[in-house]
Amino acid sequence: MKKNLLVAQSGGPTAVINASLSGVIKEALEREEIGEVYGAKYGVEGVFREDFINLRDTVLEKKRSIFPVESMDITNLSPLAEEICQEERDAEMTPDRMQSLAFFSRLATTPASALGSCRRKLQNPEEDPGDFDTIFHIFKKWNIGYFLYIGGNDSMDTAWKLSLYFQNKGEDIRVIGVPKTIDNDLYGIDHCPGYASSIKYISSCLLELEQECMAYDKNYVMIVEMMGRNAGWLTAAAALSEERGSIPYLIYVEENTFSKEKFLQDVNEMLEKHPQIMVAVSEGVKDEEGRFLYSYEKEEGEKDAFGHTIAGGTGAVLEGFLQEAADSEEGKYTVIKEKNIKTRAIEFNLLQRCASHCLSKTDVLEAFSLGKKAVELALSGESGKMVSLERINGMRGEYKVNFLSVPLSFVANKEKKLPKEWISENGHSLEGECLDYLRPLIRGECSAEYIDGLPAYIRLF
């Protein structure tokens, strides 16, 4: 009897997590070795609740209702759909195939999690096998032979523990991790799907904000805050903008200790030569005493009117430092004082992880392919692995990736930081191989499909 496949999504949204899902579903539905293809709603939460949807039925139903075969114009395939079916180029294009490609490419450019996500991390099975036993019984009941989990560090940990548990039990239930995270902090992969679209969005927006900054004949320090609690990967996008833009940047990442004194000196020095400056800061930078900057307002007893902390806020704290220096009686930061600077703190907030109107095509296609590869890997008999990307041809040559797999144990519970050697000695710029690493990732434009002026998405339930 054929085994069934179960796929689920976990962790924070990205703009291309559904591209991987799309690849998984498309491949799984095409493989005869697989019985039913199920999706768990809201990650492992849905597994515990046995809240599964039959994806064969769902896809069929959605395809019919959203893309009626009779209205398919086989001469008008979207660019993304064309790339998605590149491997099948020689096959004849029929309305049926067209419908299928239209569906999978629209799902691929739907941001966040079409199956729903969760943030539940499982305990160690040695300490508490309860959850694992429950999952095992559910998998048996539903005849699951392949479990594909799309997620970040914590999800790779869950996948790893599950694979070990099944292995120790001598059960052939194969568990494969599919990486995603805008944070780009996974080991065992050149870059994480989701990251490239986020930095394309961020660096595009920074170039737009530069134009804002230069619009008036004024001295302006614009402070932009990026996500990333523990690593400066997203903030590194500012290096791409600086290379292509017109205004100098001060870039502060978590990998360096943040010093208020040094920040004010940096701004002061740069303002001597430039009327406008962009400051790019990671939300999670810490000072010499290890305190998060965003906790300053709170720790100093100054809460907002309702006593709650506002998410982020690091940029606003930096803006405060500048105002303080500008207003201070002391003459230390003379340029800041004299230049009568305008300041503004901007947060990219949630949009930096779901901006389907500004996707990296490289990212979408890689995420899609990783989904397909995960199904292949499971069918080839592997378990406890994560599908991965390896960059080939060196950093300076043409950009190409190999698809491969790495043991989940290499990946789980670790956080990859920005390489120290990328951070300049001055502490506020990025250098070395940083730009060579970033540049190819943002290549290729791709956005969600727009219908009558707005993006169209697919929800699976």
Next chain:
Amino acid sequence: MKKNLLVAQSGGPTAVINASLSGVIKEALEREEIGEVYGAKYGVEGVFREDFINLRDTVLEKKRSIFPVESMDITNLSPLAEEICQEERDAEMTPDRMQSLAFFSRLATTPASALGSCRRKLQNPEEDPGDFDTIFHIFKKWNIGYFLYIGGNDSMDTAWKLSLYFQNKGEDIRVIGVPKTIDNDLYGIDHCPGYASSIKYISSCLLELEQECMAYDKNYVMIVEMMGRNAGWLTAAAALSEERGSIPYLIYVEENTFSKEKFLQDVNEMLEKHPQIMVAVSEGVKDEEGRFLYSYEKEEGEKDAFGHTIAGGTGAVLEGFLQEAADSEEGKYTVIKEKNIKTRAIEFNLLQRCASHCLSKTDVLEAFSLGKKAVELALSGESGKMVSLERINGMRGEYKVNFLSVPLSFVANKEKKLPKEWISENGHSLEGECLDYLRPLIRGECSAEYIDGLPAYIRLF
């Protein structure tokens, strides 16, 4: 002797203000009646400083350096360039024309002000003719016969006063206003260039944020704040998203008094039926006593750590109301209390007026055409007019606009509000002709030209 033309930009940035500038320059350089074509840097500020650039020279130099003729591929015209040259369709495409179109279409999709902007409003000439006399002498010195001012309400006021001054002096110096403002609050025009791209950006982002909202199996109230100090035009974009999205919206605009009680009741009621809600609020809503909501934190003596007010903040105040209701001992808003809601306040900040990666093609083309029309209008002998758009074929038919002109006196110093009849009786949704008005404006996708993964812009100095 031929008279010269001077163009300047004023007021806040939009994503398409340079599309109008592009239309002005292209038309002006092609008209033999015009001598030199000058651009003033930073609006009237640049006029007072005689800080002019010769646009014929600048355009020539930029064209040569950015788009070398020898590298122009005449078979590969960008879609925008193709539309820009629609009127000249029959002309033969040569590398020279191609270079020119490449330049003007790239300038058209550069956000903010390529000539620089200012916020200076002139006094009444009767009270203080000094500024006007100065401008007059400068215009004489530079042989300016045509002055085109691209801007919003205040800039139309400046243009109007200037045109009256010249008229009273019996001088044939023609002043034409070219409208722009994301605020859409100008009278005498169906909609303002810049507005359409802003609402396309906002409503696209709202649909993306909906996907974020639905990613977890949680009760979620997401609060999004839009610009607009005095009118709810930008917030109206939420009606477009609601029509196409999956989550219900509560929409609060300046045209209605904001009541905290009613807001909490609205949320409470809606949460009974829906796990997730989007709240769209204009930054400038006021309470029953006429107080801006964003001033609450300040007025209650709770400043941030540095004693300065953060721009916007209306969304954060609404978030505070919800937290207060959720934590309160009183059992008034039972659903808010029981449902353990997650809340998040998001600001679109400056990106809503400069998002060149998500432009409305309708907007770009209209803005470009208005620039051209302004030159034609000045040459036809008119002064004291603003070029304008009139929607024809009724609200429900095919969308088409007429280009026309209106007296600047109709436009200056007034603010057009959202029609009262568009606001539903429930006070939190938009109805009637609102959607018919908005829908056509966001049609057509167009973004800045991307090169190697990032947008490419043109600065004129």
